Amino acid sequence: MICPKCQRQLLEKAGELSCPFCRRPFSRNPFGYLDFTLEAQLRETKSTSEEYAAEQISSTRRFYQEYLKPWVDREKTERILDVGCGLGMGVAFLCRDGYEAYGIDLPHLAGFWARENRDPRHFINGDGSHTPFPDGYFDAVVTLGTIEHIGTISGHNTLAAGYRAVRNSFAAELLRVTKPGGRILISCPNKSFPVDIHHQPTDENSTEKAENRRQAIFDRTGLNLHLPFGRYHLLSFREIKKTFCRDNGAQAIRSLSARSYFAYKRTGSLKMLKQFKSLISLYMEHLPGPLRSTFLNPFLIVEVRR
Numbered sequence: 066m067i068c069p070k071c072q073r074q075l076l077e078k079a080g081e082l083s084c085p086f087c088r089r090p091f092s093r094n095p096f097g098y099l100d101f102t103l104e105a106q107l108r109e110t111k112s113t114s115e116e117y118a119a120e121q122i123s124s125t126r127r128f129y130q131e132y133l134k135p136w137v138d139r140e141k142t143e144r145i146l147d148v149g150c151g152l153g154m155g156v157a158f159l160c161r162d163g164y165e166a167y168g169i170d171l172p173h174l175a176g177f178w179a180r181e182n183r184d185p186r187h188f189i190n191g192d193g194s195h196t197p198f199p200d201g202y203f204d205a206v207v208t209l210g211t212i213e214h215i216g217t218i219s220g221h222n223t224l225a226a227g228y229r230a231v232r233n234s235f236a237a238e239l240l241r242v243t244k245p246g247g248r249i250l251i252s253c254p255n256k257s258f259p260v261d262i263h264h265q266p267t268d269e270n271s272t273e274k275a276e277n278r279r280q281a282i283f284d285r286t287g288l289n290l291h292l293p294f295g296r297y298h299l300l301s302f303r304e305i306k307k308t309f310c311r312d313n314g315a316q317a318i319r320s321l322s323a324r325s326y327f328a329y330k331r332t333g334s335l336k337m338l339k340q341f342k343s344l345i346s347l348y349m350e351h352l353p354g355p356l357r358s359t360f361l362n363p364f365l366i367v368e369v370r371r
């Protein structure tokens with residue numbers, strides 16, 4: 066492993082890792098997982114609630130069988146990294162099936178991992194923008210429902226001042242650890258579509274009046290309406306393309322079909338009507354290819370080629 070800050074090979078001495086250059090030590094947290102988090106603020110970020118944890122565990126088995134594994138197997142793939150792996154079901158299934166898979170997520174996930182008996186050799190705490198893996202280490206990287214929370218104040222909706230730069234270094238890091246020609250799978254509700262089917266309209270850092278209005282609509286209808294442009298934490302296809310291709314040199318990007326993705330994944334802890342949810346799923350699964358990168362697609366699943 067390398068130093069997530071200066072990218073020098075880490076030294077191991079008496080079970081402790083440290084960087085020979087910046088002298089930073091990297092130790093295991095009380096749950097036994099190595100912690101590479103550089104920013105103290107991320108140590109306090111709580112992105113997963115008990116409720117969300119339970120949803121992930123119940124929905125991921127079919128998602129893995131019917132979407133993730135087939136995607137992984139589309140090309141010869143041995144090493145995979147899941148950035149923002151959450152409870153780590155995907156990584157655990159991949160390891161079971163013989164892949165060399167690793168999951169990285171913020172420090173507060175460690176307690177959940179310990180409860181699920183996640184292997185400390187395959188799960189590490191840290192920040193997706195600064196991982197301890199060497200250049201080109203992975204055949205594939207996946208980051209699902211994560212990128213929209215990069216650069217937010219508390220891991221939810223509210224964007225921090227320099228969020229664009231943070232997202233840029235996130236993209237650069239994913240590309241760095243992917244081998245040349247390797248793939249990155251990214252999913253995110255589409256900013257260009259005016260209903261966010263994954264998130265609540267506000268978080269504890271939202272203060273603006275407009276957002277209170279959006280909360281009121283949400284309380285009444287279960288719909289999180291937002292402007293399809295401007296300052297909102299979601300990304301559009303164009304924004305993902307700009308971040309990965311134009312700014313960070315990825316070769317190509319394409320929008321994939323949501324078939325078998327959406328039906329089993331959580332649609333957020335939203336109160337949206339069941340019928341409406343299944344209607345959206347049906348609509349998305351049958352959206353013609355050329356429309357998948359437009360405002361007609363509620364949920365982006367994109368494949369970036371390094």
Ligand SMILES: [Zn+2]
Binds near residue numbers: 070
């Ligand atoms: Zn260092």
